Amino acid sequence: MDIIFFKIAIILTFVLFFLPKQFQYYWGLFLHISIISISSIWAVQSLFSDVQSLSFPFILFFGEPLHIEIDKLSAFFLLVINFTVLTGALYAKGYLIPYFNKKNKIELALHYFSFLWLHISMLLVVMFRDALAFLIIWELMSISSFLLVIFESEKKETIKIGIKYLVQMHIGAVFIMIAFILAFVRSGGEFSFDGLAVYFESHNPFLLFLIFFIGFGIKAGFIPLHSWLPHAHPAAPSHVSGVMSGVMIKMGIYGILRVLTYIHHDLFDIGLFILIISLISGVLGVSLAIVQHDVKKLLAYHSIENIGIIGIGIGLGVIGVAKNIPVLAVLGFAGGILHVLNHSLFKSLLFYTAGSVYRQTHTRNIEQLGGLIKKMPKTALFFLLGALAISGLPPFNGFISEFFIYAGMFKSLHSAGLYTDIILLFSFSGLVLIGGLAIFCFTKVFSIIFLGTPRSNKVAQATEVEPGMIFPNFLIGFMIILIGFAPMLLVKPLASIVSIFTIDTTPIQQIIPTLNGISISSGIFIVLIGIVWILRAWQQKKQIIKQGNTWGCGYTGANPALHQYTATSYADNFGQLSSHLVNIKKEYKEFKENEVFPKEKSFETHSSDIFEDYLILTPANHFYSRLKKMGVLQTGKIQHYLLYSLLFLIVIYLLTILNWI
């Protein structure tokens, strides 16, 4: 019954093109909400019942009924997708107001249409098991996100970035297709995910897993497959970036997890591989984020880092299954899967608040901002909430998922073998380093954008955004605080999801007293803050509170914004340590020795992504310069082209005579 409503909702998306501008948004929102409610009912039914998976036929596909299968893993992803798309749709209303008059009816309709189809295709990706349907829906997802990314198509850069994005997505899809075909041909099972099980039983899983990993990894954004992320996310409008970064890249993670559910032997190499790539992604992602000045590019690199953290959890889980250490397996998978949810929450929150800042100040360059907290206090506080959560600090949700991974690692140190212990040493040192670097980065971003004095006059005309754009932040903030303070609510659903991968889920019962302890400690923390605050207010009531300028060591003449710290100076400390990783180049002219009255000098620093440089740009440029030499053949004269055709005919004739073809 509800399937019919679902199908009707999908068909009704086409109505968008016939509506006038004012009603398009509301129609789109109505369709979003109906699709969300139907799929969430299915998801909740599957997650909280004992049934292995819900399954019902969806549509007739090449003569056979195509099934939707929702098991616990799919149900989890359905709920994550629905929540983030809902907040994105709510946020989009306010964000798109400046574009209302600039774009015509068809362009806006196309935008809402693509947003709806991104939502629908993401939902169907986690629900289809048949390989051909999966690939078609994957393609639909890429195309709809491409249309969303090039929304601001009046800028030429955006179209170039969109095309780069589309090309990389297709390369990923090709790898996934090759992997499916390989499994189908080699083992003769059916052409679907379930057919993989037959293949994996009889062959070494590593090679096929590697091909799947490259395909899904391009979507997820593991290093070195990540080059599209830092370009596509800044170019897209903020609600799209939030949804893409929050849930679309998790579709890659879903793919990897789904493939992993069918592999039951030879898991150690796979786990080690995932772990190493994730550690590198985590550390490099956050290092590259530190040296960026564009706030959305910075957030995109942070998505790469968090995908690394999710991968660390999954990799450790797989190693735990391989080496038969239940604690590591259960807590590793639980931490990784929970981080999928957590990251979608705080990353979308950060993108929405950054988008509000961009809309009010028309710049993404943080070096031109400052002191925005006085103009946009609510936005600033939500950004702070997102920053605290993404750094993994208690009492918010980022800490809970990282804590699961840490607990798994430390509890299994004693029972693991020598090599596993050394792997665990590198893992927890890596994870703690990633956490520290994230704190470094977000103190920088938050302080430079919102605190201090304004660094340019772009801040002057900024005002707080309307309540419609702040309401989604409240929803997300509520979820962040809920998961942070009451993590034990999630134990049962997580246990049922993790049981797909490992059989023994008793360690998750052991962690419940710990989670209770964390909640109690967080509660005591809030009480302590309240007590100290009240004490201070009581003491200061009886005292004189004065205002005095910040200590400037006697520099009274200069504009106070000038001797503040800039973003480059804050990151310079770290940039010196990691100059080879992030490829920092400084260009400046030194003062000459006899230059008594200095003239104006300039100083520039650049950082670039070494993977993009060496893997993509350099070979592409090489290839291009070689191919340019072939350009002599294109003379522009039609006589030459006819001559080429004539030569070709003669050659073919000669070859047939000589019996070579």
Place this chain on the structure above:
Amino acid sequence: MISFLCILITALFFAGIISKVKAKIGARKMPSILQPLYDVIRLFKKGAIYSPTISIIFKMAPPIYFASIILASFFIPLFDEKGVLSFDGDFVFFAYLLALGKFMMIIAAMDTGSGFEGMGANREALYSMLVEPAFFIIMGSLALFTNNTSFQELYYNLHLGTDLSLIIGIASIYILVYIAMVENSRMPVDDPKTHLELTMVHEVMILDNSGFDLALMNIAAWLKFAIYGTLISNFMIQSFWPLYFKIIAFLIIQASFASLVGLLESFRARNKMDKNPQWIIMLSSIAVIIFLTTLIITNKIILN
């Protein structure tokens, strides 16, 4: 509860002992041992001056920082007496709680819009990021050795009998002393006596705080020292001693730790500022050696 009270008592005297030792070595007249306490009481009686550049963050940060230190001290056990709170994996919560305090301090420092505070905040962020792995690797070694993951159980089961485990104890104490110096912004990473703005790290971050907030910062600094001192003294106290003996030994060890800090401060110069990161990474390297030693003890590395 008893551990928290002990930490509080030692915190009151800690800064006093350090300045007494430094004065004695520098052949100056020694201040009273309760002088820091008198200073803080004087600050509690004063009003405050706030800059017009600041926002709610600057006012919000000191209570959050102070509350995080107090909550962190709830977790520390006193040999085998539990702290006020204890659960598996609480040292992870402890470390991240201290990181939350530092986060708030750093953004409060940047809130004043001063280049000096930005400098201090930047350096503080880098050094505390680099010292975290060392702490975690030591805790990982102890977890590997005792197969427990909460502070209280770690120390309870830590039997430093054989000579190999004695090495772990001594090396851990050595590294923990240095970690304490880094986290409290003391020599050789930062000199608390210099007030040249370009060379300060922690002192410059609290430059614009006054009154109640400054008093909170000072008490938080003492508490942090007392916390690390308790972590160190737990290595040395055996669980089979009677209670009064343990408390006396604890107070003696804390006093000698304070004197050691005073000695280090008097005789050691501060590192050149850009040599600091590599010095801090050295702490993590030695922590890895401790981990290797633990692997040998637990017979994962078999050497005849």
Place this chain on the structure above:
Amino acid sequence: MTYLLIILYAITLVYFALSERVKKFIWILSIQGAILFGVVLFSLNKIELFDFLFILLETILVKSIVIPWFLNKVRKHNNLKREHEPYVPVFFSLIMVVLILLISFVLSNYLNNSQMRAQYFTVAIASVLFGIYFIITHKNIFSHVVGYLIIENGIFLLTLAVGSVNPLMVNLAVLLDVFMGVLVLGIFINHIGDTFSSVKSEHLSKLKDN
């Protein structure tokens, strides 16, 4: 007790990676000599008294006192203060020394058999590998001599590990090697310092044929 000394030796390797001053290099070298003295004292008790005394004297006298004294003379003659700009930043050397220690400990676990005393083998291999790494990453000729001496310490530990019947011969040969090497190199450095007025090894490449 030997484990304590082994771990202390590993820590001296870490300090080698950290420090940049020439005086500190010499100081850590003499500490390493003292540690080796302790190792010999506590472990070698199955051989003849004369060999035992000889090896003891070799470590404490030659490694801890004579060679550092000689190196000090060279340092003062050439007025060396710091190692300027090694090829790699210091924190990279720190990470490398940790990796070298990890690899050597895991390797000796793997190679564990009854013919070999694996306790010494760990830091022996680490010392040899680290000495080679030290020479590669430092530009100064003096640092090359120091690296050479670290390798020699490692080889000394190897003779203890792969304990042969007659360690005396091996140690005599090694001692001669070290003595001659340090003597020749020391005189070499003094003369180079006088001629070129610097001791950077890049200048030596000017002696090439073309």
